[in-house]
Amino acid sequence: MTTSQNALKRHAVSIEGTGDDLVVFAHGYGCDQNVWQKVRPAVSAMTKTVAFDTTGAGHSDLSHFQPSRRHAGLEGYACDLIDVCEELDARSITFVGHSVSAMIGVIAAVKKPDLFDSMVLITPSACYWNDGAYRGGFDRQQLDGLLELMGSNFSNWADVVAPIIMSNPYRPGLASELSQSFCRWNEPAAKHFGYLTFMSDCRSFLSSVRPDCLLLECTDDTIAPRSAVAHLHEALPSSGLVKLQAQGHCPHVSAPEETVHAITRYLRSRGRLKLNAA
Numbered sequence: 228m229t230t231s232q233n234a235l236k237r238h239a240v241s242i243e244g245t246g247d248d249l250v251v252f253a254h255g256y257g258c259d260q261n262v263w264q265k266v267r268p269a270v271s272a273m274t275k276t277v278a279f280d281t282t283g284a285g286h287s288d289l290s291h292f293q294p295s296r297r298h299a300g301l302e303g304y305a306c307d308l309i310d311v312c313e314e315l316d317a318r319s320i321t322f323v324g325h326s327v328s329a330m331i332g333v334i335a336a337v338k339k340p341d342l343f344d345s346m347v348l349i350t351p352s353a354c355y356w357n358d359g360a361y362r363g364g365f366d367r368q369q370l371d372g373l374l375e376l377m378g379s380n381f382s383n384w385a386d387v388v389a390p391i392i393m394s395n396p397y398r399p400g401l402a403s404e405l406s407q408s409f410c411r412w413n414e415p416a417a418k419h420f421g422y423l424t425f426m427s428d429c430r431s432f433l434s435s436v437r438p439d440c441l442l443l444e445c446t447d448d449t450i451a452p453r454s455a456v457a458h459l460h461e462a463l464p465s466s467g468l469v470k471l472q473a474q475g476h477c478p479h480v481s482a483p484e485e486t487v488h489a490i491t492r493y494l495r496s497r498g499r500l501k502l503n504a505a
Contacts, residue, residue: 234310238279239286244271248344248499249317252278253308255326255477256424257385257392257409257417259285262325265483270490273500279311281328283416294419301327301427304420305334312342319344321499322438323490325479326350326450327424334429336436343438345497347490350476351442351459352451353429361430362454370425377421385409394447394475401481433462440466441493443478443486450476467493 234240241260250270252263260278270276280287282298297303308331312320322343324332329351336343355363356370377384389409390402409417440463444456460468469489473482494500 234307234314235279237288237291238282238307238311240277240279240311242275242277243267244273244275246275247318248274248321249315249319250274250276250321250323250494250499251308251312251315252276253322253324253328253332254278254281254284255324255328256420257389257405257412258325259408259411261285262408262477262480266479266487266490269487270494273491274494275317277311277315281420282307283413283420285411289413289416292413292416294415298419301331301423301429302334302338304331304423305338308332308335309339309342319499321345321347321494321497323347324349324351326352326476327420327427330427330429330432333432333436336438337432340437344499345493346436346438346440347443347493348440348459349443349479349486350445350448350451350456352455353433353459353462354427354455355425355450358428361458362452364449364452364455365425374422374425377418381409381414381418391449392476393481394449398481401475401477404480405477430458430462433459434464436463438465439497441489442466442468443489444468444470445473445475445478446471447474448476 254262259280263278282292320343322332329348356365356367357363389405393402442460460466471478471485473485478486
């Protein structure tokens with residue numbers, strides 16, 4: 228069997244719904260495909276959907292993890308996504324990626340220009356640190372401190388960073404759930420992917436993205452502030468922007484109905500939902 232023929236099993240791919248068109252959900256750092264459970268059923272009622280576990284997450288095959296070779300950069304995770312998508316039989320694919328997976332999708336779209344019909348990028352950031360006029364949200368010293376803590380005590384790091392990611396003080400249970408999700412990852416893979424997430428700079432890819440993109444932005448998002456999302460909106464050749472009322476970095480968890488509405492409205496505009504869909 229070829230590499231791509233193993234991809235569905237390797238990434239614990241799950242398929243729901245029916246149709247010739249396909250929506251592929253890609254989770255962010257520290258999560259697995261179960262993070263879509265509040266959003267995916269509504270979309271699966273209207274079209275065929277796929278979710279998968281990134282290498283190191285959930286039920287992914289850890290023997291595939293190659294930190295010094297294939298997965299030395301986000302490009303390797305983009306190759307994983309390409310393998311999954313190419314193994315699926317679909318007339319057209321809409322990619323829905325959260326956070327770092329939004330950028331993994333961007334890289335995949337540049338590598339394979341005809342792979343996606345359209346893309347929904349949820350709270351995306353091409354670069355997390357401040358660089359001259361570019362405002363990514365963090366000083367390099369702040370990121371260095373977070374990564375140092377991650378390397379020395381991963382469970383404590385998860386407890387520190389989860390509330391920052393959720394940015395939802397009125398619902399502390401969401402941060403607790405996210406912290407527990409971090410700790411379900413394979414720790415070496417989580418540390419490696421965490422470093423790549425926060426230290427990669429994907430700005431150079433943006434101008435080469437061919438699919439139409441919808442950007443979903445949240446209020447009070449410390450991880451992907453409005454300045455970072457605005458940079459993508461300006462740099463991508465074809466993009467729309469929806470400013471959600473949801474707080475924090477994970478609207479598909481904290482505000483699933485609003486997130487579903489934004490995704491399905493976009494899919495309808497692209498002609499990618501069944502005619503009889505609600």
